[in-house]
Amino acid sequence: MVDKILPLNVKNAFVKKRGKRIIGPIDVQLSTKGFTMVMGPNGSGKTTLLRLLHGLENPREGKLKWNGNIESVRLEQSFVFQTPIMLRRTAIENIIYPLKLRGIPNDIATKIANEWISKINLENSSNVNARFLSGGEKQKLAIARALTTKPQLLFLDEPTANLDGSATKEIEKLLQEAHKAGTRLIMTTHDMGQGKRLADDIIFLYRGTIHETAKAISFFKYPATQEAQAFLNGDILE
Amino acid sequence: MNDIVEGMLSAFRLIFSLDADLFEIILLSLQVTLTAVVIASIIGMPMGAWLAVNRFRFRRLTIAILNALMGLPPVVVGLIVYIMLSRSGPFGVLNLLFTPTAMVIAQVIIITPLIASISHQAIRDLWADYHDLLISLNTTKRQRILTLIKDARRSLLTASLAGFGRAIGEVGAIMIVGGNIDHLTRVLTTAIALETGKGEFAFALALGFVLIALAIIVNLAIHSISKTERASNW
Numbered sequence: 001m002v003d004k005i006l007p008l009n010v011k012n013a014f015v016k017k018r019g020k021r022i023i024g025p026i027d028v029q030l031s032t033k034g035f036t037m038v039m040g041p042n043g044s045g046k047t048t049l050l051r052l053l054h055g056l057e058n059p060r061e062g063k064l065k066w067n068g069n070i071e072s073v074r075l076e077q078s079f080v081f082q083t084p085i086m087l088r089r090t091a092i093e094n095i096i097y098p099l100k101l102r103g104i105p106n107d108i109a110t111k112i113a114n115e116w117i118s119k120i121n122l123e124n125s126s127n128v129n130a131r132f133l134s135g136g137e138k139q140k141l142a143i144a145r146a147l148t149t150k151p152q153l154l155f156l157d158e159p160t161a162n163l164d165g166s167a168t169k170e171i172e173k174l175l176q177e178a179h180k181a182g183t184r185l186i187m188t189t190h191d192m193g194q195g196k197r198l199a200d201d202i203i204f205l206y207r208g209t210i211h212e213t214a215k216a217i218s219f220f221k222y223p224a225t226q227e228a229q230a231f232l233n234g235d236i237l238e
Numbered sequence: 239m240n241d242i243v244e245g246m247l248s249a250f251r252l253i254f255s256l257d258a259d260l261f262e263i264i265l266l267s268l269q270v271t272l273t274a275v276v277i278a279s280i281i282g283m284p285m286g287a288w289l290a291v292n293r294f295r296f297r298r299l300t301i302a303i304l305n306a307l308m309g310l311p312p313v314v315v316g317l318i319v320y321i322m323l324s325r326s327g328p329f330g331v332l333n334l335l336f337t338p339t340a341m342v343i344a345q346v347i348i349i350t351p352l353i354a355s356i357s358h359q360a361i362r363d364l365w366a367d368y369h370d371l372l373i374s375l376n377t378t379k380r381q382r383i384l385t386l387i388k389d390a391r392r393s394l395l396t397a398s399l400a401g402f403g404r405a406i407g408e409v410g411a412i413m414i415v416g417g418n419i420d421h422l423t424r425v426l427t428t429a430i431a432l433e434t435g436k437g438e439f440a441f442a443l444a445l446g447f448v449l450i451a452l453a454i455i456v457n458l459a460i461h462s463i464s465k466t467e468r469a470s471n472w
Contacts, residue, residue, distance in 0.1 A: 074376045078374070081370060085367065087368070087389060088364075089389065101375060101381060
């Protein structure tokens, strides 16, 4: 039985490495719906925050309280990495992989994967080793692989960094469709234009702590903190 | 120099005369070595993968010992297997001494650490690439190991071929546990040792060339079947 895993409440969480604080204290609540962008300067802890929420990092202090049982929490979320991690298999086999992990029969998994391959316009590269795809194609494939299991929650760590405008547009279209279909999205970005185009909410991170959480419209027009104002102005934040 | 030329000519004559004894020796060499490689791969590859994905106390020590065992002296392995399988040994009741099975056992012991160690290195590198993805996809340890073995199969093939290379040319251990008995446990390497002892250098060299050719043919066949070293796979 799959439960709704959201909302997620994070209380006083810290991530530390070798005794050094990376992020924290983090107090945040993720609601059941929406598209949240995590923004902030380099080194502010955006990636670590996403990894903490997804379970790739363990909190040294504090806790994460999910709504669902632990099994649902594990199965109902996916993560797209900044540098796409491709299995050394063909493009279609990369999409089939998570489906087969969940015990979906081969023929059904192949059918679902083919639908995704068409959706991301990789029909001609379906049987090409995924390592040989372009950066944009790899990232589309990674997003398709993450969405193929229909997760309730999708984390994306700067998925369009280093991609050109056309690839970025295709990826944003995929994300908007997932958003419309009800997937909860949490994404990090440096691109303010992207934040304005896609986000419902913004989490502004600075020096490992959350300085501001706000509706996107409000954040971009009336940032509540000096650091957020400076970030939006393009000033150098130390 | 004359011996080498004579050896090469003898090798051709032996092969093209379809010498029944020679083909029996070749067949037994292949049978013993390939059986040992398959068994050692079945043991060594999961062992290498398991070592790559697990963190435990004394892990480094375990890996260091495994690497050190790559250089196991075959004569010592042969001696230990001999003692274990001899009538007074713990497995004497099985009556395996001086049989091809005993030779397979000795070779498995010699090449398993080699295959496990090379597999560990290949899978460790792939695990570094896959780590976050496989954790994120909520895979079990068994699923991780199977995925890594599948995706590192080309590197693992190298591990198996290294094991084959070591086993096919091995003489010390199989001489002790096999006894070099004609029509029963005589393989190419033990036959070479015997012919050298008899002063039949040309014939010994001929067998040596056959052995080298055999190793090359098996390597080529395996590369061809597994479609490695092709430009489209680069």
